[in-house]
Amino acid sequence: MIARLAVILALILASSSAMAEDVMLPGEQEAEAQALMREIRCMVCSGESILDSGAPMARDMRVFVREQIAEGADAEGVRQALVERFGHEVLLRPPMEGRTAPLWIAPVAFVLLGGVLLFTAMRRTSRKKS
Amino acid sequence: MIAEIGRFLVALALIASIAQTVLAFLAANRKGVGPFARAGLSAAEMAVASAGAGFILLIALFIQSDFSIAYVAANSHVDKPLAYKIAAAWGGHEGSMLLWCLMLAVFGLGLARIGPKEAGLRMRAVSFQGLLQSLFFAFLAFASNPFDRILPAPLQGQELNPILQDPALVIHPPLLYVGYVGLSASFAIAAAGLWQGSRGREVATALRPWALGAWTSLTAGIALGAWWAYYELGWGGWWFWDPVENASFMPWLLGAALIHSAIATEKRGAFPGWTVFLALLAYILSILGAFLVRSGVITSVHAFALDPERGVWILGMLGISAVAGFTLFALRAGSLGEGDGFEPTSREAFIGANNLLLAATAGVVFVGTLYPLFIELSGGATVSVGAPYFNATATPLLVLLLVLLPLAPFLPWVNGGAKAGVRQMRAALLLLPVTLTGAVFIWFEAPVMAVIGGALGVWVIAGAVMDTLRSVPSAQTGPLRALAIGRALAHAGVGFIALGAAADASRPPDIHVALVPGEQMQIAGRTLELQDIRRADGPNYLADRAELTVSGASSGTVMPERRYYPGADQHTREVALKSRLSGDLYVSVGEPRPRGDGVVGYEIRAAFHPLIWALGLGALMVVVGGLTALGGRLANQRRMFQRRELSSTGKATPEPAE
Numbered sequence: 001m002i003a004r005l006a007v008i009l010a011l012i013l014a015s016s017s018a019m020a021e022d023v024m025l026p027g028e029q030e031a032e033a034q035a036l037m038r039e040i041r042c043m044v045c046s047g048e049s050i051l052d053s054g055a056p057m058a059r060d061m062r063v064f065v066r067e068q069i070a071e072g073a074d075a076e077g078v079r080q081a082l083v084e085r086f087g088h089e090v091l092l093r094p095p096m097e098g099r100t101a102p103l104w105i106a107p108v109a110f111v112l113l114g115g116v117l118l119f120t121a122m123r124r125t126s127r128k129k130s
Numbered sequence: 131m132i133a134e135i136g137r138f139l140v141a142l143a144l145i146a147s148i149a150q151t152v153l154a155f156l157a158a159n160r161k162g163v164g165p166f167a168r169a170g171l172s173a174a175e176m177a178v179a180s181a182g183a184g185f186i187l188l189i190a191l192f193i194q195s196d197f198s199i200a201y202v203a204a205n206s207h208v209d210k211p212l213a214y215k216i217a218a219a220w221g222g223h224e225g226s227m228l229l230w231c232l233m234l235a236v237f238g239l240g241l242a243r244i245g246p247k248e249a250g251l252r253m254r255a256v257s258f259q260g261l262l263q264s265l266f267f268a269f270l271a272f273a274s275n276p277f278d279r280i281l282p283a284p285l286q287g288q289e290l291n292p293i294l295q296d297p298a299l300v301i302h303p304p305l306l307y308v309g310y311v312g313l314s315a316s317f318a319i320a321a322a323g324l325w326q327g328s329r330g331r332e333v334a335t336a337l338r339p340w341a342l343g344a345w346t347s348l349t350a351g352i353a354l355g356a357w358w359a360y361y362e363l364g365w366g367g368w369w370f371w372d373p374v375e376n377a378s379f380m381p382w383l384l385g386a387a388l389i390h391s392a393i394a395t396e397k398r399g400a401f402p403g404w405t406v407f408l409a410l411l412a413y414i415l416s417i418l419g420a421f422l423v424r425s426g427v428i429t430s431v432h433a434f435a436l437d438p439e440r441g442v443w444i445l446g447m448l449g450i451s452a453v454a455g456f457t458l459f460a461l462r463a464g465s466l467g468e469g470d471g472f473e474p475t476s477r478e479a480f481i482g483a484n485n486l487l488l489a490a491t492a493g494v495v496f497v498g499t500l501y502p503l504f505i506e507l508s509g510g511a512t513v514s515v516g517a518p519y520f521n522a523t524a525t526p527l528l529v530l531l532l533v534l535l536p537l538a539p540f541l542p543w544v545n546g547g548a549k550a551g552v553r554q555m556r557a558a559l560l561l562l563p564v565t566l567t568g569a570v571f572i573w574f575e576a577p578v579m580a581v582i583g584g585a586l587g588v589w590v591i592a593g594a595v596m597d598t599l600r601s602v603p604s605a606q607t608g609p610l611r612a613l614a615i616g617r618a619l620a621h622a623g624v625g626f627i628a629l630g631a632a633a634d635a636s637r638p639p640d641i642h643v644a645l646v647p648g649e650q651m652q653i654a655g656r657t658l659e660l661q662d663i664r665r666a667d668g669p670n671y672l673a674d675r676a677e678l679t680v681s682g683a684s685s686g687t688v689m690p691e692r693r694y695y696p697g698a699d700q701h702t703r704e705v706a707l708k709s710r711l712s713g714d715l716y717v718s719v720g721e722p723r724p725r726g727d728g729v730v731g732y733e734i735r736a737a738f739h740p741l742i743w744a745l746g747l748g749a750l751m752v753v754v755g756g757l758t759a760l761g762g763r764l765a766n767q768r769r770m771f772q773r774r775e776l777s778s779t780g781k782a783t784p785e786p787a788e
Contacts, residue, residue, distance in 0.1 A: 034637075039518045047372045047516065052365050054703075054720060054735070092516030100513060103501050107523040110493040114486035121401060122479060124471035 025066055033069045036078060037062055041092045049092055132187050133199050136277035139184035140228075143235065144267035146176035150238060151260030158253035158326070167249070170256060174242045177235040177263060185232050188276055189219045198283035201225060201276045207289040207697040209670040217300040221291075223424055223440070224276035226303055230420070231270050233311040234263045237340075241315055246322075246336035247771070254322030255315075255336075261454070262314050265447040273443045289697030292671065298358040306351030306378060310416040312344025313381060316388065317413035317455065320406045323466070324458040330402020330466035334395035337409055339763050341392060345385035346756030352378050353749035364703035364718045366640070366737050368745065371520040376499040377419035383492035384412040387485040398543050400478040402466040404485065410455040415492070417448045427503065475548035480538035487531040494523045525579070532586040532628055535621060536593020539601065554600060561592045583632025587744075590625030594618045609766035616759025623751030630744030633713070638738050644723055644731030654738035656682040656715060663719070663732055671695045673704075676719040676732060684710050690719040690734075713740035 024030050034051060040061065042053035050058040050065070061082075068078045082090045094100045150173035157166035188201075192215045197203040205222040206215055220229045238259040245252040270276075316337040323333030355375070360368040369375065388408045394400040421427070425441025472478035498515045506512050540551040552559070565588035566581075598618040605611035643651050645660040652658075658678045666675035673693040680686055688706035695702065708715040720733035 039516075041514050041516060047370055048365075048367075049516070052367055054364060087511060089512045089514045092514050093518035093522070094513045094515055099505065100501075103497060103515065103519065104523075106497040107490065107494045107527070110490035111486070111527070114490055117404070118479075118482040118486055121404075121469050121482060122472060122474060124469055 025070055029069050030066075032075065033066050036069070036075050037065055039091065039093045040065065040079075040082060041090050043086055043090060132191055132194075133196070133277040133279060136184050136187045136191075137271075137275060139180040139187070140267065140271050140275060140277065143177045143180040143184065143231065144264060144271050146173045146180060147235065147238070147260050147263035147267050149173040149260075150177060151257050151264055154242075154253045154257035154260060158250055158257060161249075167253060170253065170260075171239075171242045174235070174239040174256065174260070177267075178232070178239045181228070181232040181235045181267075184277075185219070185228055188225060188228060189216050191277075192216060192219050195287065197285070197287050198279050198281075199276075200278045200280040203280060203284050203287045205289075206287040207670065208286065209697065210289065210295070211669060213297075213300065214295045220303050221294055221299070224270075224274045224278075226307070227266070227270050227274050227424070228276050229304065230307055230311060231263065231266045233307050234259070234266055234314060237311060237315045238263055241318060245315075246319060248328075248332070248336075250326050251319070251322050251328060251332070251336060254325050255318040258318035258321045258325075259314065262318065262451060265450060269440075269443050269447060274440055286697075289670070289695060292693070292695040292698050292700050292702050293362055296358060296362055298354050298362075302351055302354045302358060304351075305347050305354060309344050309346075309348025309351055309385070310378075310381060310413075310419065312340060312347060313385060313409075313413040313416050315340040316344065316409040317451070320409035321455050321458055323406065324462040327462060327465040330395050330406060331399050333409075333466065334392040334402070334405050338389065338392040338396060339760060339767070341385060341388045341409065341412075342756060342760050342763065345382070345389055346753055346760065348378070348382050348385060349749065349756065350753045352382060353746070353753070356749075357746060360742070361705050361707060362702075364705055365735070366705075366716050366739055368634075368742075371498075371517045373499050374423050376495050377422040380415045380492050380495050380499075381412050381419060383488045383495070384408055384415060387488040387492075388412055390481050390488075391485050394478050394481045398470055398472070398478055399467065400469040400472060401482065401485070402469060403463045406463070406466055407459060408485075408489075410459060414448065414452050414455065415496075417444065417451060420444055421448055422499070470544070472544050475541060475551070476545060477538055477541040477543050480534055480541055483534055484531060484538065487527045487534075491524045491527045491531075494527070495520065498523070521579075529582060529586065532590055532624070535624065536590050536597070539593075539597045539617065539621075555593070555596060562589055565589060565592070577635060577637060580632045580636035583628050583635060587625045587627075587629030587632055590628060591622050592625075594622035594625060597621065607766070607769065609762045609769060612762025612765065613759050616755045616757070616762060618755070619758060620752045620755030623748040623753075623755055626744045626748030626751060628748075630741055630746075630748060633741035633744065634739065636740065638713070638740055640735070640737040642720075642733060642735045644725045645734050646729060646731045649731075651734065651736060653736045654683065654713075654715070656680055656684060656738075658688075658717065658734070658736055660732070660734065661687075666691060668693070670697060674719065674732075676734070678706075678717060678734070680708060680715065683712070684708055684715060688715070688717045690717050692719050692721070709743065711743075713738055714742045 025033055037051040038049050040050045042048050042050045042055055042058040042061070044057045045053045045055050048058075050061045065078055068081065073081075079091065088095075094103055096104055150170055153166050153170035153173055157164060157170050160166060191199050191202050192206050193212070195202065195206055195208050195215070201222060201224045205218045205225070210218070219225045238256060241252065241259050242256045245255055319337040319340065320333060323336070355378070356368040359370070360366060388405065391401050391405045391408060395402050395405040421441060421444040425444055427441055498519055502513050502515050537551060537555065540554045541548075542550065562585070566585045595618075598615070601614035601618070602611055605614050639653055641651065641653055645651065647660050647662055650657055650659045658680055661677040661679055663674055663676045666673045671693045673691045675689050675691045678688050678690075680688060686708060688708055690706040691704035693702045693704060694700070703718045703720065705716060705718045716737045716739055718735045720735060722730050722732050724730050
């Protein structure tokens with residue numbers, strides 16, 4: 001795992017030596033890149049996005065994302081590329097698919113269940129009254 | 131020698147807690163204050179005295195820097211300032227568990243002294259609390275004793291994690307723990323009520339002040355933690371949806387639901403089962419929080435004291451508490467009684483909606499926090515559940531909550547009163563379009579969430595102002611006035627928090643550049659010029675201090691630092707803040723790094739956080755509001771009690787209801 005990461009890191013560094021700094025992209029592209037970076041997890045800092053993290057690796061990942069966007073890649077493509085390199089953990093927003101379905105069903109289920117309970121509690125009067 | 135006395139005191143507190151459980155249990159089945167009740171009270175006093183003395187001894191060991199104690203060696207260092215040596219006593223795992231135990235015992239004694247008026251309910255609650263104490267004291271004595279020695283004793287300690295060496299962090303854990311552990315008192319009362327078959331109304335009345343006090347303290351603890359994260363972690367974030375924060379957020383959400391549903395149960399008998407269930411669940415989630423933080427099961431920004439073995443213990447305590455509480459609930463919930471029922475535009479309905487939204491949010495946080503663990507355990511490819519998930523799921527629920535919040539205090543109980551409510555709210559209703567327009571104007575080009583949040587914040591604050599104007603003058607007694615003021619203050623505080631969060635969601639500027647002295651950068655109408663970088667070492671760290679002059683919208687100098695703590699081998703950033711009404715200028719300095727032009731510059735990160743004070747002010751208002759309401763509630767209770775005594779002697783005077 002560490003070795004794989006090291007290789008990936010070296011690759012990213014080599015490809016980005018010309019852009020070792022956080023150079024912002026022009027207008028629209030920068031907005032797109034930032035929206036994407038907000039949802040990419042910094043792999044060495046647990047929980048923070050690469051947009052927020054001060055870690056060197058997050059900087060390298062930012063450079064990678066900006067390069068890809070500058071070359072015209074779409075957000076989904078960049079996400080795919082990152083998932084191939086780092087695994088699904090790199091996405092802070094879990095995708096909607098079979099095994100993550102409970103995550104997306106749960107909120108709706110809680111609200112529905114609560115709604116039914118509340119409705120039942122409310123109805124008790126009407127029955128008493130009538 | 132001190133350590134051995136400490137070990138003895140921990141064991142003594144465990145025995146006293148067991149005695150408290152048994153004696154209070156025996157006393158509960160007898161009439162009046164018999165010998166068992168008196169002995170139970172003594173046992174509770176003994177538990178507090180031994181745990182308290184143990185805690186003082188632990189602090190003494192830290193002051194002496196006695197590194198033959200494993201816990202001291204792992205968390206202290208001779209060079210550390212005295213205040214942080216003392217604070218380290220509760221900064222690590224074992225010490226914080228001792229603090230947890232001490233507080234459990236204090237709440238046990240509190241229940242025995244000023245707990246439920248009815249003796250049976252009180253003694254059973256004390257007995258239950260004794261059980262909760264015994265579990266944690268056993269854990270402390272057998273699996274995480276802060277007085278354990280190590281051989282050979284190291285000459286130097288390992289230093290407390292330097293980012294924890296901060297004034298806010300000295301009081302953050304105690305406040306948080308008063309909150310977590312305070313919820314144990316409402317758990318004990320709920321369980322006691324189920325056990326003896328009390329009516330829901332009786333239980334809600336007895337547990338309400340405990341829940342309110344605990345929740346207020348939890349609010350203060352979480353707010354301090356957020357504030358600390360804001361200025362200490364170096365990038366201006368204050369809420370991360372990090373598992374450890376979520377661990378404190380779940381009991382907070384349920385506590386917030388509980389203090390509202392308990393009102394409806396106490397006054398109108400609505401939701402009796404739900405209120406009791408919430409009281410049980412809130413403390414269960416507090417222990418779950420301890421499990422997530424202390425077992426190291428989830429590595430996160432906060433994951434400090436890690437030891438997988440302890441996880442099993444905490445899980446066991448969680449299991450015993452949950453099984454005891456929920457079995458009682460399943461068997462006896464029927465005797466709590468059924469709710470009286472209400473109409474959709476009554477205050478009960480709105481409190482119900484408040485509970486629905488708060489509990490659903492807690493459910494979402496629970497699933498989002500634990501599901502990645504579940505996937506990992508089931509062997510699938512791991513997933514991360516981060517801020518984007520919670521923003522997409524929890525935020526809409528909280529937005530809906532804010533829409534409904536200001537309306538509730540204007541609605542009458544039981545019977546629908548939409549018309550009357552709307553009439554009293556008409557000025558606030560007018561404010562809605564005004565604030566919407568204003569918000570769009572202020573945050574022109576701001577994201578939708580920022581505009582919605584800003585408008586809602588103002589909507590809630592306006593509602594609270596209206597509530598104050600209507601309820602405070604019409605309150606008939608001092609305590610009732612305090613309750614009305616507390617409610618309005620806390621609600622307005624929620625509005626300010628929404629406002630601050632919305633400003634933060636407006637994507638304020640955040641710039642990183644590498645500068646050499648003499649160079650400038652621009653941010654939010656301000657020009658920053660790096661003057662100088664020089665050494666500024668402290669007692670236990672080495673530091674580089676940058677000096678930047680600020681001109682433009684605000685002016686002066688800021689001096690962020692980059693520190694290195696050799697004891698802990700760790701770098702930290704000390705942020706420099708320049709606060710104005712419009713917001714905070716936030717500057718930190720990082721490592722030197724080569725730039726595109728080959729020059730080595732210091733990384734300067736500058737950000738502007740608009741209206742960030744609204745978050746702090748809001749949290750403060752919620753806390754002050756909670757305390758005010760608690761004071762009013764206790765005074766009112768005393769008044770009612772005195773009236774009842776008087777009326778039983780023949781001088782009846784009608785008392786206005788709360």
